[in-house]
Amino acid sequence: MAVGDGRVSGDAARVSVETPPEGGVRINDRIDRRNYTIRTGGGVSPVPADGDRFRYPTDVTIALSTDHLEFVPTGASFVHGPDNMTEVELFGHEAFPAGTYTVELSGPLKLYAEVPGPFEVENRVDNVLIDLPEPRTVVVGARSHHERPAATVTTTEDPCDVMRAVSTFGTELKTRGSKRSYPTLRGHPPAIEVGGELSIPSGLESPEGNVRLEVPPELEYVLPAAPLSYYLEAPVRQSDTPALVVEGTRHRLDGGDGFERAVERTLKRSFFLDCLVRTEGQRDVMLFEREVLDGTLGVDIETLHGRPPAERLEAYLDVPYGTIEEHLPDWNLTAHVQPSRQGIEAIPFLANDLAVVRTHDGPTPRGDAPEGESETADGCASVVRPPGADSLAQAWVGPGVPIGASKATPQAYRNWMEREPADDEVQVAVVCNDEEMLEEGDTARGAYGSNLNLPFEVTFHDDLDTESLRLVFESDLDYVHYVGHVGEGGFECADGALDIAALEEVGVDIAFLNACRSYEQGYRLIEKGAVASVVTFDEVLDEGALRIGKTMARLLNRGFPLYGALAIARRCSIVGSQYLVVGDGNADIAQPRGLIPWVAEVESVGADEYRVQVTPHLSGSGGMGAQFRPGVGEDPSVFLVPKDLPEVRTTADRLREYLESASFPVFVDGEFVWSSDAAERF
16 A cells, blocks of 8 residues: 555555545545545545454555544445444434444445544435544545456366366355355456366365365356355366255255256355345344344244354255245346357356356347348347346347347456556547437436536537547547447448447447447447447337437436346337347446435325335446345335335325435336436425
């Protein structure tokens, strides 16, 4: 850690701290472009401090002297004392006597503050305030939510070698306890590269423990088992019949529903019950799912807290899946993976998402590829429709143009791995090459940069020629929103067409290509260095495209990742089904107001009575295991996300107060609006 020029750095490639001219400090995640602003009573001079004082790891730790701290933005707020933990609820005010306390906050970064008592804490709509009677030394630690592979394993396509490679995944977990169910305490599995021989970096060999997976030596077994192997830190070994072996006891994984379904259920059960067990101890929050299931599981949650992984797992396997099934969070991702080089190289990133993995043999030609695309960018014009899955999003890894799923590619993940740290603002370009769609361009002008949580630098371009558009795509930009037309030759410009294939590389990370049949150009962007693109595979009506574009602009600006933003935008227009993500669907451009973005549904059910249902989504940096309090209604519980939360009945006055508390998307009696506009109706 170094100090100089007003900046304190921890991991120089990841997190830095600066002192803005207006005072306080701002902690910057330089890779994911996230920040956490801490305002103080005046100017401060932070110095490096020892992060070992906190129970959980930090990327940067500083000490400063102040009598006032104001944290913006905020999520859940906890104060850990010597003997107990207090949650400071929204609109709550708590006073703490003499002693040493740790304040824990969730947001774009995980933040801890060691504060000497006495002091007072107030949790308001826009911030959390800590007031001390006089200036004292406060120690602040922050941890990035961002994780990228720390190493790369080389393997052949031989299933036995792939088993060895997958067996390294669990070595990156930051804890083997139940708190591995928190997304910030799971390290990213090593990347995999297919080569001429197996090569595992030193320190990544999976130790033989009391838990292992046994599967036949076929990729159709190894790949679906990878997320479970990662989460349980269970090495994968060869066997004629698939089984989970716990302290010598074999639990078969080839029951009536098949191997993939058995693996899915084992992963979900282990993860979910870890989420319940982790609530024990100092962090005794009111988790809704635990409150509902207490006394019905047949296992003692309190006793399991702190027990070894194998002992917990044995107890979990005794819990009938049907007992917990309806209480599980909605699973974020199901990935359909071809057992090939592409599938092998994609599997570490799917395991990191705790995706449900199913294998497929590739597309079956249907003869109904989009007109004008006799050969798509990946060499296959076949349109494929992945089978239905019980998850919010689906990904397709392999040849073909998927309908109803994203097109995930190892190249997109590699591009994400190579993303360079940056200290400047998020760079956004809006290009409108179609005068009939200027309304969408005007909406984008107003939307991007209105998110006060993160500074944007937005440039606007109209009616570009091919050379000017080439310069846009080659520039170092976080996001490009393109409105116009794409023909057989590429992006249509006044002086011809620009084909991304002709570019040596692109500097754009994410692109939204709101044009008919933009799939091939979006795929080319990934080949040339982009992380993700939202594209169309057929004709779209201008009016529908305008609605999708306007909605996507605001959702992305509010912190929704591509998966979530597109899922909501599809509900706003009949042409939404024509859009898909190519690349990494978890990619995003802005930080949400806290850690979790959400959408609400409001329905009038009587005189001064309204039904409200809140649906939190995962953010790009908040994976499975995150939790959320909706802030509407009287229930103080937190919920695992993502899922549709229980309905709440409320009055117009209380509903208006909720809608004015933040900016989020709302469906009011089926009509899509934003909370600020919806508040005016009540």
